[in-house]
Amino acid sequence: GSTITTGLNFGLYDGPHRSEHAAALVYFENRWQHGMRAEKGRLRQALPLVVVTENLLDPENFVTLDEDDNAFVSFKAPSDYAVKGMARALEKLPDLLAPLPVERLFDRGIRPTESHVQGTLRMGTGPADSVIDSGMIHHQLRNLVVVGTSTYPSCSCANPSLTAAALSLRAAGRIA
Ligand SMILES: Cc1cc2nc3c(=O)[nH]c(=O)nc-3n(C[C@H](O)[C@H](O)[C@H](O)COP(=O)(O)OP(=O)(O)OC[C@H]3O[C@@H](n4cnc5c(N)ncnc54)[C@H](O)[C@@H]3O)c2cc1C
Incomplete structure (x- = not known):
């Protein structure tokens, strides 16, 4: 059930x-x-x-x-x-x-594979090896927020949806 x-x-x-x-x-x-x-x-x-x-x-x-x-x-x-x-x-x-x-x-x-496509717009400390910062904001385009599992720096074995939701709400909260 x-x-x-x-x-x-x-x-x-x-x-x-x-x-x-x-x-x-x-x-x-x-x-x-x-x-x-x-x-x-x-x-x-x-x-x-x-x-x-x-x-x-x-x-x-x-x-x-x-x-x-x-x-x-x-x-x-x-x-x-x-x-x-x-x-x-x-x-x-x-x-x-x-x-x-x-x-x-x-x-x-x-x-x-677990079919979780992740890490194509990953989070990191600088533009040399990542796309967004820890607040989900693009390193260069500072009015662009990226949310979703593309932001993960690696493919964790945990199912990703709740973390994506939590990070998205956090990003929205910070902007608000
Ligand atoms: C078979 C399978 C089983 C899964 N099972 C689980 C599970 O049990 N638990 C779990 O936590 N996760 C699971 N996942 C993973 C989860 O579904 C994804 O990690 C999650 O949906 C990713 O969310 P996202 O918002 O990053 O991307 P998506 O949900 O893929 O959203 C991206 C959206 O962008 C849209 N889009 C793309 N290009 C453009 C464009 N150019 N213009 C406008 N819109 C565009 C797409 O249509 C899509 O709606 C599973 C995934 C798969 C494939």
Whole structure:
């Protein structure tokens, strides 16, 4: 009865590991694409989980427009940083799930992207490597405010919408 993405677990999220590999978000995936269990009485005794890791910016990942302004996303592959984060998360998963009566873990492989296109107008301290400042205002065009997930400096593993809303309201509040 919940949304498709719920039960977000931040147990593998922040920490010193982030200097070497990505933060990981573990959540319950309410799509049941694998179906139910076949054993009698155990139909629903499965816990489909997704592990999402953050991705770093890469010049080979970009968005282009054609002559009719249709947007096309070019995505090379997850960074080593993200892939290492996934490996670490799988290693740590048994500890994270230790309070539950887990019989077996099945790894169903890597989904290449979470479909979150971010970082094309990123926030930063100066125009050399970013577009807007921490108040969401363009570094040079000081009457231009940019809101949305394009402003994120990296692709966090957290779902982005609420942060975008919060940053937008904050920017509007500052202008008001
Ligand atoms: C499949 C999928 C699943 C997702 N699931 C989740 C989720 O569960 N939770 C979550 O938090 N996030 C989720 N997201 C991410 C979330 O939807 C996006 O991060 C969010 O919508 C981005 O908001 P935005 O305002 O930055 O951009 P958008 O919502 O893309 O808004 C940009 C707007 O600008 C318009 N536009 C573009 N060019 C022009 C132009 N030239 N002139 C005028 N208008 C223009 C576009 O039509 C669009 O309406 C998901 C994304 C995808 C693709």
